[in-house]
Amino acid sequence: MLNLEILVILFIALMIDLIISDPDWIPHPVVMIGSLISWLEKYLLKNEDSPLRAKFKGAILVIIVLGLSYYLTSLLVDLSAQLNQYFAYVLDLILLSLTLALKGLIDAGKKVYSALKNNDLELARKKVNLIVGRDCSQSSKPEVIRAVLETLAENTSDGILAPAFYYLIGGLPLAVTYKAVNTMDSMLGYKNNRYINFGFAAARTDDLFNYLPARITALLMTAASFLLRYNFKGALKTVLNDASKHPSPNAGYPEAAAAGALSLRFGGVNYYHGQKSFRAYIGQQNKRFELDDILKLKMLIYFTVALFFISAAAIFALI
Known part of the structure; x- marks a missing residue:
């Protein structure tokens, strides 16, 4: 396919x-x-598996899921091109x-x-609990x-730039494969007794696939903060200074860019399954959390996505 296409x-x-x-009448690849x-x-996965055996089986699962995701999507693309x-x-x-969200x-x-x-506040807690891994059932408004x-x-x-990035470099098969990586991590990448070993390969694969997209997102989000006259320097x-403090090797980058742009401090105390957990602070608490911060971040996301597309067009024009 041509770059313009x-x-x-x-x-x-x-x-x-x-x-x-995502309309309900279309079967979703992630499902x-x-x-x-x-x-x-x-x-x-069996309860009697040793840690090493569980890791080995988890790696087999990753290979099968990635292989089938890429192969079947490639086959579908090729067959459709042959038809029309x-x-x-x-x-x-x-x-x-x-694949985009x-x-x-x-x-x-x-x-x-x-x-x-x-x-x-009660409804807000329920809504946020649908999209985060932590327990927000007792959280304050801030x-x-x-x-x-x-x-x-x-x-x-x-959810946005990573699948778009992999589509640009490898077409639909690689974009769907990325979604498979993301789905495996969301289902298996937990550090509990069941998945600490079996989900190891899935979590590390997700870290690898998200390494470049996370840093590209942070860079573009920082540039977008300049265009929006947010706190670009922050x-x-x-x-x-703070992106590497996040327990994830990648998630800290877009979070750090957003926190700095909004002059906020992310991190702190979270609750997971009733257990208190402290996450290192990211950013400086120059102001309190306000409701309008959600709207400001929405604009930052739109501008970041637009800059990604413009950057891709500029790079393709030079190729």
């Missing part, structure tokens, strides 16, 4: 995602990938739009914003805002 398809796919997101992961886990090129374009658009991400933030704006800001920032990379300083 790739860019046009990506742009239209983003527009489709913004307008209709099918998740079913495969669950089936393999049930077949492979226009049909192939439509299929590419639909499937690519399903721009509208879903923004809508999730809007739901929390609306609940807080209506002074319904903590709910912090939770939604952190997850929106992190998922700007995981964004840059926080990325350089």
